[in-house]
Amino acid sequence: MKKLFTLVLFLIGVCTLSLAQSQYDEVLAQKVGADEYGMKKYVIAFLLRGDRVSEYTPEKRQEIQGAHMANIGKMAEMGKLVVAGPFFGNEDLRGLYIFDVQSIDEAKALTETDPAIQAGVLKMDLKEWYGSAALVMLNELYPKVTKKSF
Numbered sequence: 001m002k003k004l005f006t007l008v009l010f011l012i013g014v015c016t017l018s019l020a021q022s023q024y025d026e027v028l029a030q031k032v033g034a035d036e037y038g039m040k041k042y043v044i045a046f047l048l049r050g051d052r053v054s055e056y057t058p059e060k061r062q063e064i065q066g067a068h069m070a071n072i073g074k075m076a077e078m079g080k081l082v083v084a085g086p087f088f089g090n091e092d093l094r095g096l097y098i099f100d101v102q103s104i105d106e107a108k109a110l111t112e113t114d115p116a117i118q119a120g121v122l123k124m125d126l127k128e129w130y131g132s133a134a135l136v137m138l139n140e141l142y143p144k145v146t147k148k149s150f
Contacts, residue, residue, distance in 0.1 A: 033100075034133035042082065042131055043107035045097040045124045052120030067115035068122070069150050075099075076142075080110055082135045094122060100136050104128065 033040045056064065075081035075097075083098040099107045104126045116122040 029133070032133040032136045038133055039130055040133040041102065042129045042135070043099045043101050043104055044127050044129045045099065045107060045111055046093060046127070047086075047095040047097065047122050047124060049092045049094055050116070050120040050122045056119070056121065061121065064116050064119050064121050071114050072097075075110055075113075076139055079136075079139065082138055097124075098129070098131070098135065 028034075029038065053061070072081060072084045076084070080099055080101060081097055082100050084095070086095040087093055097107075097111070099110060101107050101110070107126050108124075111117055111124045111126070114122065117124060
């Protein structure tokens with residue numbers, strides 16, 4: 001019984017490995033910039049509550065938020081912003097961006113175009129990150145599942 005169990009596990013492993021390798025698409029991997037593991041480097045921006053939030057009226061903060069959202073759309077259209085979104089709750093960690101860029105300096109330049117950063121309502125902490133190259137395909141998929149814009 002132990003030999004049969006070992007054989008079954010071995011066969012499952014071989015089948016899984018075979019399936020994964022048979023699904024490999026070299027053209028797609030090159031298109032998304034994947035390395036041999038299907039991964040690539042990104043820069044993550046953690047959006048933190050800025051030091052100047054209290055300086056603005058609720059109406060002005062809403063105006064800044066609208067401009068912030070427009071800037072997110074612009075960076076996504078440029079193909080530089082792969083993921084953006086807020087965290088739930090009202091903590092100092094407000095949200096994140098995942099940039100498809102090669103350096104922290106390039107991500108920094110993009111974050112500096114954000115009206116919420118410029119106003120001091122948000123500030124960023126940037127980190128290099130190694131993740132699935134398939135993330136860059138989200139911008140193609142997002143409109144297909146979105147009924148309503150912000």
